[in-house]
Amino acid sequence: MSLTNAHPAEIWLVDDEPEIRSILRDYLVHAGYICREFEHGEAMLAALAEGGQAAEPALILLDIMMPGMDGLEVCRTLRERSKVPVLFLTARHDEFDRILGLKLGADDYLVKPISPREVVARVEAMLRRIQWQGKKQEKVSSPLQLDHNALEVRIDGVLLTLTVVEFRLLATLNEKPGRVFKRNELINAAYDDHRIVSDRTVDSHIKNLRAKMAEAAPKRELIQSVYGMGYKLVPSS
Known part of the structure; x- marks a missing residue:
């Protein structure tokens, strides 16, 4: 389900490769999500700062290897102001980099080359888990x-x-x-x-x-x- 609180969930795509953004956007939109694209992390962080908490997406797909601020630095900066879930897209197979990304606050990662269907499935699974955790916290409270x-x-x-x-x-x-x-x-x-x-x-x-x-x-x-x-x-x- 792409619905959170009865509204389509908004996903932000941050990747410097237009072709990858285009493919992922098409699959996510087809699955019922709203998508917003960013060519680099600085633009995404600026949009987040400008819109404030009310403008936060349901989830961010964040590439690691980007010019300027790489995804790890973007995630570190993001975590200073937001808890929005982050799914890393990485071409790195090095275990150290993946563990570092998770320690910096990413919620999950996929290694390129990636399957667009797997990305959609992982997004859906992450959003379901977040909704379940929210309901569980309500019960505990x-x-x-x-x-x-x-x-x-x-x-x-x-x-x-x-x-x-x-x-x-x-x-x-x-x-x-x-x-x-x-x-x-x-x-x-x-x-x-x-x-x-x-x-x-x-x-x-x-x-x-x-x-x-x-x-x-x-x-x-x-x-x-x-x-x-x-x-x-x-x-x-």
């Missing part, structure tokens, strides 16, 4: 930590003593924070034996769950009721 194997819940590191039903209710709400779950959805999630349970029973469990969470984290109100609908989890509150 949540005040709730659920252990489904031990049926344990911590809020801001404080262990809650919950019943199985309360754990299932909270786990269901936590699956999609911000979404309103109807009472019948919560009933089906909390009871796996298809017993008949009234809305008042669910309300009672939610009330007890809220009380336990409020005792552990008095300043947070994570479970909110939506009148006439049900309940939702707001972990950022």
Whole structure:
């Protein structure tokens, strides 16, 4: 997928060889990306400085062997102001150069001659990894930590003593924070034996769950009721 946050990802190509830029641009555009080309690293760094963080691309394809500032120096300078992912394109087979590039802040590299299809595949893999890491960090930053194997819940590191039903209710709400779950959805999630349970029973469990969470984290109100609908989890509150 070339989409990040529902918009086509922008890739910057930095290479002094027009033919290579043209081929890679065609393949990346065909794959759904937006591409911007630079003949040398100084021009790319100037564009980055002029546009600021808002103008940063999703990823930079950076050649190492270029006149003026080589790719290693460009990457070193880039890392002083940006964390944008960098994929090196290098004609060097020397292991020292590749390790040095990674130490300077590059995220990956490809050795020339390169396959345009492999470049596209590597770009897609890097962007997927970045998106996954972002989602993982969002989960880690949540005040709730659920252990489904031990049926344990911590809020801001404080262990809650919950019943199985309360754990299932909270786990269901936590699956999609911000979404309103109807009472019948919560009933089906909390009871796996298809017993008949009234809305008042669910309300009672939610009330007890809220009380336990409020005792552990008095300043947070994570479970909110939506009148006439049900309940939702707001972990950022």
